[in-house]
Amino acid sequence: MTDQTQTPLVQLKDISISFGGIRAVDHVSLDLYPGEVVGLLGHNGAGKSTLIKILSGAYQKDSGEIWINGEKADIQSPRDARDYNIETIYQTLALADNLDAASNLFLGRELVSAAGFVDDVKMESETARIMARLNPNFRKLKEPVSALSGGQRQSVAIARAVYFNAKILIMDEPTAALGVHETQMVAELIHELKKQGLGIFLISHDTREMLELCDRVSVMKNGQLVGTERVGDVTEDDILSMIIMGKKPEKAA
Amino acid sequence: MSDQTSQKSAPGTSNEGFFARFIRETEIDTRLLGMLGALALIWVGFHVYGQLVNGFGAFLTPRNLWNLSVQTASIGIMATGMVLVIITRHIDLSVGSVLGFCAIIMGVMQVNILPQFLGLGHPLIWIIAIIIGVLCGGFIGAFHGALIAYGKIPAFIVTLGGLLVWRGAAFLVARGETISPVDETFSLLGGGPYGAIGSTGSWIIGILGCAAVLGLLIMGRRKRSVHDIRQRPVWAEGFLALVGCGAVIGAVLLVNAYPWPRGIVRRYAESEGITVPEGGLFISHGFAIPVLILMAVAIFMTILMSRTRFGRYVYAIGGNPEAAELAGINTRFMTVKIFALMGALTGLSAVVASARLGSATNALGTLDELYVIAAAVIGGTSLAGGVGTIYGAVLGALVMQSLQTGMVLIGFDAAIQQVVVGSVLVLAVYLDILYRRNSK
Numbered sequence: 001m002t003d004q005t006q007t008p009l010v011q012l013k014d015i016s017i018s019f020g021g022i023r024a025v026d027h028v029s030l031d032l033y034p035g036e037v038v039g040l041l042g043h044n045g046a047g048k049s050t051l052i053k054i055l056s057g058a059y060q061k062d063s064g065e066i067w068i069n070g071e072k073a074d075i076q077s078p079r080d081a082r083d084y085n086i087e088t089i090y091q092t093l094a095l096a097d098n099l100d101a102a103s104n105l106f107l108g109r110e111l112v113s114a115a116g117f118v119d120d121v122k123m124e125s126e127t128a129r130i131m132a133r134l135n136p137n138f139r140k141l142k143e144p145v146s147a148l149s150g151g152q153r154q155s156v157a158i159a160r161a162v163y164f165n166a167k168i169l170i171m172d173e174p175t176a177a178l179g180v181h182e183t184q185m186v187a188e189l190i191h192e193l194k195k196q197g198l199g200i201f202l203i204s205h206d207t208r209e210m211l212e213l214c215d216r217v218s219v220m221k222n223g224q225l226v227g228t229e230r231v232g233d234v235t236e237d238d239i240l241s242m243i244i245m246g247k248k249p250e251k252a253a
Numbered sequence: 254m255s256d257q258t259s260q261k262s263a264p265g266t267s268n269e270g271f272f273a274r275f276i277r278e279t280e281i282d283t284r285l286l287g288m289l290g291a292l293a294l295i296w297v298g299f300h301v302y303g304q305l306v307n308g309f310g311a312f313l314t315p316r317n318l319w320n321l322s323v324q325t326a327s328i329g330i331m332a333t334g335m336v337l338v339i340i341t342r343h344i345d346l347s348v349g350s351v352l353g354f355c356a357i358i359m360g361v362m363q364v365n366i367l368p369q370f371l372g373l374g375h376p377l378i379w380i381i382a383i384i385i386g387v388l389c390g391g392f393i394g395a396f397h398g399a400l401i402a403y404g405k406i407p408a409f410i411v412t413l414g415g416l417l418v419w420r421g422a423a424f425l426v427a428r429g430e431t432i433s434p435v436d437e438t439f440s441l442l443g444g445g446p447y448g449a450i451g452s453t454g455s456w457i458i459g460i461l462g463c464a465a466v467l468g469l470l471i472m473g474r475r476k477r478s479v480h481d482i483r484q485r486p487v488w489a490e491g492f493l494a495l496v497g498c499g500a501v502i503g504a505v506l507l508v509n510a511y512p513w514p515r516g517i518v519r520r521y522a523e524s525e526g527i528t529v530p531e532g533g534l535f536i537s538h539g540f541a542i543p544v545l546i547l548m549a550v551a552i553f554m555t556i557l558m559s560r561t562r563f564g565r566y567v568y569a570i571g572g573n574p575e576a577a578e579l580a581g582i583n584t585r586f587m588t589v590k591i592f593a594l595m596g597a598l599t600g601l602s603a604v605v606a607s608a609r610l611g612s613a614t615n616a617l618g619t620l621d622e623l624y625v626i627a628a629a630v631i632g633g634t635s636l637a638g639g640v641g642t643i644y645g646a647v648l649g650a651l652v653m654q655s656l657q658t659g660m661v662l663i664g665f666d667a668a669i670q671q672v673v674v675g676s677v678l679v680l681a682v683y684l685d686i687l688y689r690r691n692s693k
Contacts, residue, residue: 058579079581094579096572098639099565107569108580110562117560121480 007070009034009199010168015054015064024050026223027064032168032199037190038228039214040203041243047223048203049091052170055201056088057081068168079108087166091173091203093157097146101138102127104145105160130159134189150177158189169193169200175209187213207239221246278489284633284688288648292655299659311662315511319538321651321658322508323444326543327352327606328621329650332628333554334598336646337591339629340571342638343401343408345592347415348599348625351393352618354419355603359386360432360613363439379439387600393419394596398589416622423615433612443609444541446513455539459505466497509537543605547647550598555643567591571639623678628653631681635689653677 010032017025025047032038040048053059055066057078066073068084075081081088095104102123111119111126124141131138135155145153154177161169171190175183190200190213204210210217211231218228219242227248229238241247269277276283296312304310311317331348338345363382371378393415400411434440441448450458470490477484485493513521513536521536522529558564569577570584578584602621607613632649634641656677660670 056579077581078579082581088579090579092575094573094576096569096576096639098572099568103565103569107565107577108582110565112562117556118562118565121476125480 006033008032008067009036009069010055010201011065011067012051012055013065013067015051015061015066017050017054017059017062023223025054025061028220028223028225030218030225030228032201034167034197034199035194036216037194037200037202037214039210039217040201040220041205041207041210041217041239042220042226043243046220048220049172050223051220052088052172052201052203055081055168056086056170058088082109082164085165085167086170087161087164087168088170089157089161089172089174091176093153095145095153095156098144100144101131101141101148101156101159104156105130105163107160109164126163127159130163131155134159134162135185151179151182154178154182154186158186162189162193167198169198170203171200172203173205174202175204175206183209207236207243211236211239219243278486279493280485280489281493285645285648287688288632288645288652292648292652295652295655295659299655299663303663307663312659315507317658317662319508319511319541321654322544323541323609324658325647325651325654326444326541326547327602327609328624328628328654329547329647330550330598330602330605331595331621331625332632332646332650333550333643334595335625335629336554336632336634336641336643337558337567338408338595339626339634339636340567340638340641341588341591342571342574343588343591344626345397345408345412345595346622346626347393347397347412347419348595348602349618349621349623350416350419350423351390351596351599352603352606352621353615354393354423354426355386355390355600356607356613356617357423357426357432357615358389359383359439359603360435360607361426362386363436364432364434374437376438379436379442382436382439383442383601383604386603387597390600390603391593391597394599395589395593397596398592401592402585402588420615420619427613427615429615431612431614435608435611435613439604440608440611442542442546442604443607443611444543445609446517446538448543448608449508449538449541450545451539452509452537453539455505455508455537458540458545459501462501463498466501467494470494470497505540508540511538512536513538543609546601546605550601551643551647558643563587563590568639571641573639623674624650624653624657627674627678627681630678630685633685635685636682 008031010030012028012030015025015028016023028047028051030038030051040052042048050059054061055075057075057080060076066075068086073084075084075086078088096107099107102120105127106123111122113119128141131141135152138152138155140148140152145156148156154174158174161171175186178186187209190202193200202210202214214231216228216230217234217239219226219239221243224246226242226246229242229248276286300310300312303312331352335345335348359382362385363378367375367378367381397408397411397415400406401408404411470493474484474490476482512518515533518534518536519529521527522534527534558567566577566582566587569580569582570587574584603618606617610617628649629641629646630636630649631652632642632645632647634646653674656674657670660673665673
C-alpha cells in the first residue's frame with residue numbers, strides 16, 4: 001500500500017534517553033513514510049510517549065539521530081519540531097484551560113495585525129472555519145476550554161495539529177477520552193489525513209483499533225523495540241503476545 | 254417590585270429577572286459591579302460614620318477624594334504589575350523594599366551626584382533620575398526573575414529574601430539619612446497644588462476620555478458586525494455610553510471642585526502679579542499628575558495584556574505552564590520579563606512616592622507589598638493562576654486605599670487599621686473563592 005522505496009518522512013535512528021538511571025528509551029529505531037500510519041503499542045511505561053516526545057521536542061534525546069525527509073534534523077524544543085512541520089496531539093491535550101478555543105489553537109503562533117497586535121477576530125473566524133470541518137457541533141468558540149466536554153477539548157487539540165498543515169502528525173491516545181461517535185470521527189480524520197500524504201504516529205492501548213487504523217505497528221516493552229510488523233501479516237493475538245511476552249511472532253506459524 | 258418590572262420589561266424572552274437580563278445584555282462583569290458596590294459601601298459608610306460620631310462627614314468631599322486619588326497612584330501602578338506575577342502563579346513580596354531602594358537611588362542621584370556634573374536645578378536632572386530609577390527597578394526585577402526561572406528557586410523565597418536585602422541596601426546607600434529636597438520638577442510628579450493639571454487640562458482629559466468610551470463602543474459594534482457576532486441592544490450600548498461618559502465627567506467635576514488652599518493662591522497671585530478679589534480666588538486642582546501616570550500605566554498594561562502576544566502568553570502560562578511550554582513559548586524567559594516589568598513599575602511607583610514626600614527615605618514603601626498583593630487579589634486576580642485583569646487591580650488599589658484613608662479620617666489608630674486591613678485581605682480571598690465556586 002505504501003511505497004516504501006521513497007525517502008522516509010521520519011527516521012528515528014538508535015534513539016536512547018534515560019531519566020535518573022532508568023533507560024526510558026533504549027536504542028530504538030523507527031521510520032515513517034508519507035501517507036502511512038504507524039502505531040506504537042506497549043504497556044504503560046514501555047516508553048512510547050517518551051519516544052514521541054523526543055520527536056516533538058518536549059524531551060532531548062541522550063543519543064541517536066532524527067532524520068526528516070532524508071536529512072539529519074536537530075530538534076531541541078517544541079518550536080524546532082514545529083519548524084519541521086511536526087505537530088503533536090498530547091495525551092493530556094496540553095490546553096490552557098483559561099483561554100478560549102481560538103487562543104489555544106493559535107497558542108505560540110498567534111495571527112497578528114500589521115501593528116503587531118493579536119488579531120482575535122481573524123483567529124476566531126479561522127477557528128470557526130476549521131471546527132466546522134472537524135466537529136460541526138462545536139459552538140463554544142468564546143468560552144474558556146475548561147467549560148468544554150472531553151470530546152470538544154479533544155477537537156480543539158486536533159484542530160491545532162491539523163490547522164498548520166502538518167507533514168508529520170503525532171497522536172498520543174487521541175481517542176482515550178472520547179465516546180463512540182467521536183472516536184469514529186477521529187478514525188475518519190486519520191483516513192483523510194493519510195490520503196493527503198501525512199505521516200502519522202499513533203499511540204493507543206486499543207489493539208483492535210490499531211489494527212484497523214495503522215499500516216504498521218511497532219511494539220515496545222521496557223524501553224526497547226520488540227518489533228515492527230505490517231498489520232496484514234499479524235493477528236491480534238500475535239500483537240498481544242508481543243506486548244506481553246516481548247517476543248516476535250513465529251513467522252512459520 | 255423587581256418581580257413586576259421583570260415581567261414588564263422582558264416580554265417574550267425567558268422568565269429571567271430584570272437584573273439578570275440587564276447584566277446579560279450589557280455584558281457587564283458582575284464582579285466589577287460587586288467591587289463598585291463594595292467601594293460605594295466603604296465611601297458612604299465612612300462618610301456617615303464621620304457625620305454621626307465626629308459630627309463631620311469628611312470622606313465624600315472633593316478634597317478627600319482628590320487626596321485619595323493621589324494616594325492610590327503608587328499602589329495602583331505596582332498592582333498592575335503584580336497582576337502578571339500572580340497570574341503566572343508567582344508572588345512578589347519585595348516590591349515595597351525595591352520601591353524604597355529605587356527611591357534612595359533616585360534621591361542620591363538628583364541631590365548628591367547629578368548636580369555636581371550638571372549644576373543644581375538643571376532641567377535634565379529629573380529626567381535622568383527617573384530613567385535611572387525605573388531601570389534600577391527593572392534590573393532588580395529581572396535578577397529576581399532569573400533566579401526564579403533559571404535557578405528554580407520559588408518566587409516566594411527569592412522575593413522574601415529581596416524584601417530584606419533591598420531594604421537593607423537602601424539603608425546602606427544613604428547610611429539611613431533622609432535625602433531631600435528632591436528636584437523641583439521631579440516633585441511635581443507626586444501631586445500637590447502645582448503637581449496637578451488644573452481645570453482646563455482636566456476638561457481636555459475628560460473630553461478625550463469620553464471620546465475613548467464612545468470610540469471603544471463603536472469599534473466594538475463594527476467588529477461584531479464584521480465577524481457576525483450578536484450585537485448588544487441599542488439601549489444597552491446607550492446605557493454603557495452614558496455611564497462611561499458620566500463617570501469621566503463626574504471625575505473631572507470632582508477634581509475641579511477642589512480649590513487650591515488660600516495660602517498657595519496668595520503666593521501664586523503675588524508671583525504672577527494678580528490681585529486676589531474679596532471672596533478669594535478659586536483655582537482648581539484638576540487631575541493630579543500621579544493619577545495621570547496611573548491612568549497611562551493602566552491603559553498601557555491593559556493593551557499589553559489583551560492585545561499582544563506577551564499578554565496572551567502570560568495568561569497561557571498561568572492556565573497551564575506545561576501546555577505553554579509545549580506550544581513553543583519560552584516560559585523561563587517570560588518569567589524574567591514579567592518580573593522585570595514588575596520591577597520597572599515599582600521604580601515608577603518610587604518616583605511618585607518620593608516625589609509626593611519631597612524626599613527619599615529608606616523606609617519608603619514599607620508594607621507596600623501587602624497592599625499591592627491585596628489590591629490585585631481584591632481586584633479578582635486568582636492566586637491559583639490564569640485569571641486577572643488590570644482594571645480590577647486598579648479598583649482593588651482604590652478599595653484598599655479607601656479603607657486606609659477612611660480609618661485615618663474617622664480617627665482609628667494604627668493598630669486597629671492593621672487589624673482591619675489584614676482581615677479584609679483574608680475576607681476578600683474567601684469571597685473570591687465563594688464567587689468562583691458559584692460561577693462554575
